[in-house]
Amino acid sequence: MGHFVPHTDEELGQMLADIGLSSLDELFDVIPEALRLAGGLAVAPGMPEADVLDEMGRLAARNKFGSDLVCFAGAGAYDHDIPSATNRLAFRSEFVTAYTPYQPEVAQGVLQALFEYQTMISRLAGLPVANASLYDGASAVVEATNLSTAATGRQTVWVSGGLHPHWRAVLHTFAKGTGHVLVDVPLRDGVTDWTQAPLAEPPAALLVASPNYLGAIEDVRVARTVADSHKAHLLVAIDPVSAGLLRTAGDDGADVVVGEGQPFGTPLSFGGPYLGLFACRMEHVRRLPGRLVGRTVDTEGRPAYVTTLRAREQDIRREKASSNVCTNQTLIAVACMIQMSWLGTSGLRELSLRCARGTRYTREAVTAIPGVELVASVPTLREFAVKLPVPGPAVVARMAEEGFLAGVPVGIEGGVVRDEGDALLIAVTEKRTKDEIDAFVSALEKVVR
Amino acid sequence: MAEKRTAAPAGKASSAPVVGREHEPTIFEFSSPGRSSASFRTTGIPEWGPADLVPAGFLREEPIGLTEVSERDLVAHVTRLTHRQYSVDLGAYPLGSCTMKYNPKLCDDAASLPGLTSVHPSTPEHLSQGWLELLWSLADTLCRITGMSAATLQPPAGAAGELTGLLLMRAYHESRGETRRKVIIPDSAHGTNPASVTLGGYETVTVPSDHRGLVDLEALKDRLDAEVAGIMLTNPNTLGLFEEDIAQIAAAVHQAGGLLYYDGANLNAILGVTRPGDMGFDIVHMNLHKTFAVPHGGGGPGAGPVAVSERLAAFLPGPMPERLADGSFTWKTPAHSIGRTHSWHGNALALARAWSYILANGGDGLRRVAEGAVLNANWLRHQLRGAYDIPYDRPNMHEFVASTSTLKKEKGLRALDVGKRLLEEGFHAPTVYFPLIVDEALMIEPTETESPQTVAALADALIRIAADPEGESQKAPRTTPVGRVDEARAARTLLPTWDAVAAESVGSPGA
Numbered sequence: 001m002g003h004f005v006p007h008t009d010e011e012l013g014q015m016l017a018d019i020g021l022s023s024l025d026e027l028f029d030v031i032p033e034a035l036r037l038a039g040g041l042a043v044a045p046g047m048p049e050a051d052v053l054d055e056m057g058r059l060a061a062r063n064k065f066g067s068d069l070v071c072f073a074g075a076g077a078y079d080h081d082i083p084s085a086t087n088r089l090a091f092r093s094e095f096v097t098a099y100t101p102y103q104p105e106v107a108q109g110v111l112q113a114l115f116e117y118q119t120m121i122s123r124l125a126g127l128p129v130a131n132a133s134l135y136d137g138a139s140a141v142v143e144a145t146n147l148s149t150a151a152t153g154r155q156t157v158w159v160s161g162g163l164h165p166h167w168r169a170v171l172h173t174f175a176k177g178t179g180h181v182l183v184d185v186p187l188r189d190g191v192t193d194w195t196q197a198p199l200a201e202p203p204a205a206l207l208v209a210s211p212n213y214l215g216a217i218e219d220v221r222v223a224r225t226v227a228d229s230h231k232a233h234l235l236v237a238i239d240p241v242s243a244g245l246l247r248t249a250g251d252d253g254a255d256v257v258v259g260e261g262q263p264f265g266t267p268l269s270f271g272g273p274y275l276g277l278f279a280c281r282m283e284h285v286r287r288l289p290g291r292l293v294g295r296t297v298d299t300e301g302r303p304a305y306v307t308t309l310r311a312r313e314q315d316i317r318r319e320k321a322s323s324n325v326c327t328n329q330t331l332i333a334v335a336c337m338i339q340m341s342w343l344g345t346s347g348l349r350e351l352s353l354r355c356a357r358g359t360r361y362t363r364e365a366v367t368a369i370p371g372v373e374l375v376a377s378v379p380t381l382r383e384f385a386v387k388l389p390v391p392g393p394a395v396v397a398r399m400a401e402e403g404f405l406a407g408v409p410v411g412i413e414g415g416v417v418r419d420e421g422d423a424l425l426i427a428v429t430e431k432r433t434k435d436e437i438d439a440f441v442s443a444l445e446k447v448v449r
Numbered sequence: 450m451a452e453k454r455t456a457a458p459a460g461k462a463s464s465a466p467v468v469g470r471e472h473e474p475t476i477f478e479f480s481s482p483g484r485s486s487a488s489f490r491t492t493g494i495p496e497w498g499p500a501d502l503v504p505a506g507f508l509r510e511e512p513i514g515l516t517e518v519s520e521r522d523l524v525a526h527v528t529r530l531t532h533r534q535y536s537v538d539l540g541a542y543p544l545g546s547c548t549m550k551y552n553p554k555l556c557d558d559a560a561s562l563p564g565l566t567s568v569h570p571s572t573p574e575h576l577s578q579g580w581l582e583l584l585w586s587l588a589d590t591l592c593r594i595t596g597m598s599a600a601t602l603q604p605p606a607g608a609a610g611e612l613t614g615l616l617l618m619r620a621y622h623e624s625r626g627e628t629r630r631k632v633i634i635p636d637s638a639h640g641t642n643p644a645s646v647t648l649g650g651y652e653t654v655t656v657p658s659d660h661r662g663l664v665d666l667e668a669l670k671d672r673l674d675a676e677v678a679g680i681m682l683t684n685p686n687t688l689g690l691f692e693e694d695i696a697q698i699a700a701a702v703h704q705a706g707g708l709l710y711y712d713g714a715n716l717n718a719i720l721g722v723t724r725p726g727d728m729g730f731d732i733v734h735m736n737l738h739k740t741f742a743v744p745h746g747g748g749g750p751g752a753g754p755v756a757v758s759e760r761l762a763a764f765l766p767g768p769m770p771e772r773l774a775d776g777s778f779t780w781k782t783p784a785h786s787i788g789r790t791h792s793w794h795g796n797a798l799a800l801a802r803a804w805s806y807i808l809a810n811g812g813d814g815l816r817r818v819a820e821g822a823v824l825n826a827n828w829l830r831h832q833l834r835g836a837y838d839i840p841y842d843r844p845n846m847h848e849f850v851a852s853t854s855t856l857k858k859e860k861g862l863r864a865l866d867v868g869k870r871l872l873e874e875g876f877h878a879p880t881v882y883f884p885l886i887v888d889e890a891l892m893i894e895p896t897e898t899e900s901p902q903t904v905a906a907l908a909d910a911l912i913r914i915a916a917d918p919e920g921e922s923q924k925a926p927r928t929t930p931v932g933r934v935d936e937a938r939a940a941r942t943l944l945p946t947w948d949a950v951a952a953e954s955v956g957s958p959g960a
Contacts, residue, residue: 003809004553004742005821006900015828015901027823028722030691030844035728041721042593046811049555056805060564062579069576073569076792081490085520093538094531096557099549100748103868103878104936105929108473109534110747113527116476119946123513129945133749135605138792146648166792173766173788177616177649217507245499247509260792270580271570271793272605273750285943291748295950296939298931303472308939314608315640315883319653324644327606327738327753331746340515341476341523347487349512356502357494379504400576408571434493 003046065268068403070436072362074383074427075213075408075419076137076164077271078241078263080351081431085342086265090335100291100327104306105298110330111305114293117337124243125257125279126250132291132307133333134276134325137260138170141207141237143278143289143323144256145171148205148233149180150287150322156181158203160192161416162212163237168416186415190216190376190385194226196415205233205256210249211242213417214410214425215359215383216376224253240264240277242381244352256280265339266332275332286312289323354430355382358437362428365441371448375412375423383427385410390448392424402443472931473529477947479522486520533930535877537744541899542877543829543907545848545892546639546687548717548739549877550822551899552802556742559805560798570793574779581778584794585770587804588754594815595711595733596726597756599783601765602800603791607714608641610734610753611681613766615649616787617732617757618679618708620764624785627706629678635664637687637884639714651678658886662688662841670701679708684728685715685846687884687892689826699729708732708761716740717896718823718847721816731758741803752799766790821897822847825904829895832908836915840887848894850887856915857889864889866922867914869933873926874910 007015016022028036047055065071071079094109101107101114114132121130134140145157159168159182168182175182185197185206192208206227210218220236227234236254238246241263249257261275262268280288286309294308314321343351363384366372371389388395392409399406411421428437499508518526535542542549560566568577588600604610615632622629632651634642636658643653654672659665663686680702684692692698702709711725713735720740725733737743738751745751757765766789767782810818823846830839830849837851856862868878868891880892895904914922926932944950 003814004551005817005897007821007824011901012824015824019827019831024820024824027820027827027844030693030846031719031723032693032696035696035723037721037723037727041812041815043590043807043812043815046814047808049809052555052805052808053559055808056559056562056801057564059579059583060562062577062582063564063568064572064576065564065567065569069572071569073571075571077570079569083486083488083520085486085524089524089527091557092528092531094534094536095747097537097552097744098534098747099537099542099544099547099745099877103535103872104934105869105926105931106535106872106877107747108930109530109532112473112475112530112533114747115945116947119475119477119948120515122946122948123515128949129943135609135750135796136792138789139605139609164792166789169789170791173616173790174612174648176619176787177612177651179650217503219506244513245503245509246507248513267566268569269566270568270572270577270797271795272791273796273799274792285945292945294939295944296935296942298935299933302931304931304934306934306936306939308936308943308945310936310940313640314644317644318640319643319647321640321644321647324608324612324641324648325606326608326641327736327745327749327751329605329746329750330748331744332750334747337476338523338527341518342486342520343515344485344487344517345512345515346483346485346517348515350487350489353499353502354489354492354494356499357497358492360497360502361494379507381503396573400573405569405572405576430489430492432492433490437494 069400069405070403071405072426072428072440073405073408075425076260077268078427078429079268079431080263080429082265082267083342086335086339089338090265090331095331095334101307104304108305111293113334113337114330115295115305117333118293120337120340121277121279124240126248127257127279128282129285129288130279131288132293133329134278134290135329136272136274136276137164137237138167140258140276140278141167142171142174144235144258145180145205145207146178146322147256147284147287148235151284152204152233154202154204155179156183156201156203158183158185158197158206160185160208160212161187162192162214162216163207163209164213165417165419184416187412190214190378191218194223202230203232205235207235209237211239211381211383214376214385215380216378217246217381220249220252220254241352241355244348245356245381255284261336265335273329273332275329275336285309287322288312290325290328351430355428358428358430358432359384362426362437365437366426366444369445369448383425385423385425387423388448391422395424395447398447399443404440404443406444473533475947476516476518476526479518479526480516482517484517484519486518486523540875541903541907543879543893543895544877545880545894546714547880548894548896550742550896552742552744553806553809555809556802556805560802565798565801578778581770583801583804585772585778587800590807591735591754592756594720595756596724597733598759599762599765600754600756601769602754603766603795604753604755605791605796606749606751607734607736607753608645609790610755611641611645612648613755613790614710614732614734615645615651617761617764618710619649620785620787621708621761622678629676631676632678633672633680635682635686636886638681639687639712642681642712662690663692663694664698666694666697669698673701673705675706677705677707679710681710681712683712683715685718688841688850689845689848690841691846695728714739715847718819720819721812722819726758731761737799737803742806743799743802750796750799752796752803818897825895825897825899829893829904829908833911836912848892851891851893852887853889860919862922864891866925867891870914870922870925871910873928876907876910
């Protein structure tokens with residue numbers, strides 16, 4: 001259809017004549033004849049706008065969600081409420097259709113929003129500097145391990161068995177290029193047992209998530225002590241919602257704090273775009289991956305914002321850059337900043353509290369079902385794992401018929417969590433009401449009977 | 450006349466004048482202790498306190514101080530920020546290599562359907578058939594557009610696609626029992642290419658461009674040996690020129706046992722005209738945020754799918770959507786997959802936008818895109834002859850490179866100054882100082898969505914700037930929310946947070 005090329009036929013003819021051509025095909029004379037596509041693309045002809053929306057609506061209607069499939073799944077993707085203010089503001093077209101702020105004079109809006117985002121992530125992490133975002137939680141842990149291996153000159157990273165199994169998988173994928181050695185440190189009763197780490201080679205870093213994939217709160221201070229004994233970095237993956245109630249990872253000794261920022265203002269979106277959170281100590285700022293916004297002044301001395309320490313980045317440092325990140329998740333970071341502002345100081349605590357309350361209420365009711373037991377006895381905050389008399393995947397399938405996304409199947413093998421198995425990981429957000437939880441528990445009781 | 454009123458409470462008023470060039474306070478300066486916007490739904494769940502929920506040793510003592518503002522002040526603040534931001538919806542972005550085309554509003558609505566936005570990524574496949582069908586259809590169509598045989602949609606950005614592609618290259622060679630150390634890239638390549646090569650565990654070998662601005666075929670042949678894993682090329686290249694010798698390049702690289710990687714940054718120029726697969730490429734990444742109208746979002750999210758030829762399909766990241774004989778869809782991980790490259794399935798909503806864009810354009814419309822882009826760029830190059838140096842003045846594709854080399858000698862006009870002056874003229878600056886092989890480079894890509902009138906206005910503005918009296922352009926920009934920004938100071942005195950600003954100027958933050 002070509003709806004989006006505005007030229008009239010007359011204008012096309014005139015422009016071609018201006019450059020000495022007589023047809024659009026001649027524009028491509030520089031392409032050898034043998035390489036030119038004869039007969040056009042094997043792609044259906046273009047559709048009018050309303051037909052496209054109908055087709056997209058048809059696809060959307062083939063997915064179950066919301067009240068048809070009440071969400072008790074988490075695993076790093078959480079069903080939170082998003083206020084109208086966040087949706088209305090973050091999707092203003094000045095943000096949506098802007099380019100990367102390489103021309104700061106016309107990009108103060110995005111730059112200032114990112115500066116405010118960085119400030120909030122820094123406070124959340126308890127570390128003095130945060131970048132302007134990475135792709136997702138997985139990319140944030142990859143970049144954190146790259147920072148530590150580069151800074152220490154060591155190649156090994158100890159990875160807690162409680163890390164998100166998909167993040168662990170991504171770490172392994174990229175380690176094929178960097179040659180980093182990833183050593184699993186197993187869980188014991190749901191939390192990392194650092195005494196089980198092999199002592200052969202001193203690690204560049206310890207990587208732990210708190211709460212971890214099973215929802216268990218890890219003791220970051222213990223991990224710090226172990227890291228100190230090897231002069232290694234401590235990398236901590238936080239959940240930004242849990243952070244509202246838990247001690248700050250930076251205060252407990254993290255060198256780098258990473259996380260998945262989706263819970264603040266981004267819908268479930270079938271897994272993306274999400275938001276990689278990244279904050280670190282000031283001594284590591286020159287190895288910080290991705291963009292960093294700093295405050296400065298313009299020629300007249302007025303406050304102004306600009307991407308800074310650009311010499312770290314791939315477009316300048318090229319093959320010597322420690323990260324290849326260019327495009328990031330700016331728009332998601334802007335939405336996150338707006339959502340955090342809307343929540344505010346008391347709202348973040350309240351959100352965390354409400355998730356913890358719903359989780360406790362659900363956990364107590366679920367574990368009261370005969371045959372259902374917690375996978376681990378340690379404290380959890382917004383998510384917990386249970387063993388059931390029926391395998392997890394079967395529970396998910398049958399609970400779907402009752403109108404619930406019951407959770408995410410999970411297993412533990414050799415002390416390391418896996419994304420498949422017979423147990424079930426259940427998450428409860430502030431969105432779940434007592435009535436929904438009661439109905440969920442009744443259905444579960446029926447399903448596992 | 451008026452009675453003296455009582456002292457105002459501390460903090461910024463939302464009606465502070467911000468029109469024009471007054472700076473906008475940070476959100477933290479609007480904060481007032483105890484104020485809040487948040488509201489939470491009624492749940493009926495017991496209201497346990499923090500101590501009932503978190504063991505004392507883990508519980509934080511004080512809330513994290515974010516900010517304490519009303520929704521009204523938040524909305525005013527953020528709206529004023531948008532007034533300090535240029536965007537495609539405001540005007541043209543002739544930003545070479547970035548393909549800043551207009552993004553149809555249709556795609557915003559298509560990607561906002563609750564049936565897409567509200568679906569949990571772990572939803573069992575029989576309950577998410579719509580998403581699987583969408584992703585499978587997009588991957589299949591991207592293969593048709595690029596002439597490849599299978600595609601992963603996981604990489605969330607172009608650079609992530611590059612690294613994924615290099616790991617595929619590595620897996621391929623390893624499967625043949627070969628260890629190859631080097632990857633060749635042209636001297637005109639994007640910075641992400643060499644950075645990705647390093648992260649992929651390879652060494653970069655640079656091949657020079659010849660007098661035509663194309664890969665020097667003889668120099669390339671000199672560099673090809675059993676250590677070369679492959680070559681990364683953009684075609685058209687970053688000068689906007691089509692690599693005419695691509696068939697010979699492909700034959701030479703394949704002859705040496707290497708693979709060809711296609712950096713899809715410039716794919717917009719060849720849609721429906723020629724395909725990387727037909728040129729001999731083995732691996733292709735696409736920037737959906739360039740070619741397929743996913744808006745840039747101020748720097749992301751994008752999407753960087755990677756398509757490969759048949760012999761590399763078994764190595765792709767998984768799980769991937771697959772179509773079964775009965776027409777339903779399932780997840781499947783290829784036999785020799787390199788593993789995941791994303792937490793879930795990639796930037797799914799960006800992928801949905803791209804799919805709606807492809808549906809609207811169709812095969813015929815996509816070719817029209819390439820025609821419009823190439824016509825606009827060639828027409829503009831013709832207009833700028835005489836005003837600027839055109840170092841490679843030959844038929845270009847969707848973009849071309851001009852230079853102020855002569856103007857700099859004559860009157861000190863640099864590429865940077867042209868960019869800043871253009872901001873005053875209502876256009877975004879072109880890409881400057883890239884590619885690195887051109888002195889004072891202005892890399893200009895008008896895109897197909899700009900009308901002939903807009904492209905003509907851009908030409909007029911650029912010609913006016915070239916004629917500026919000496920010293921005039923260095924004063925620009927004078928009409929933007931801020932003037933030239935002191936970047937050196939930002940790096941020298943790093944202030945990455947409001948807390949750093951407050952610590953720097955105790956007692957008068959923001960002064």
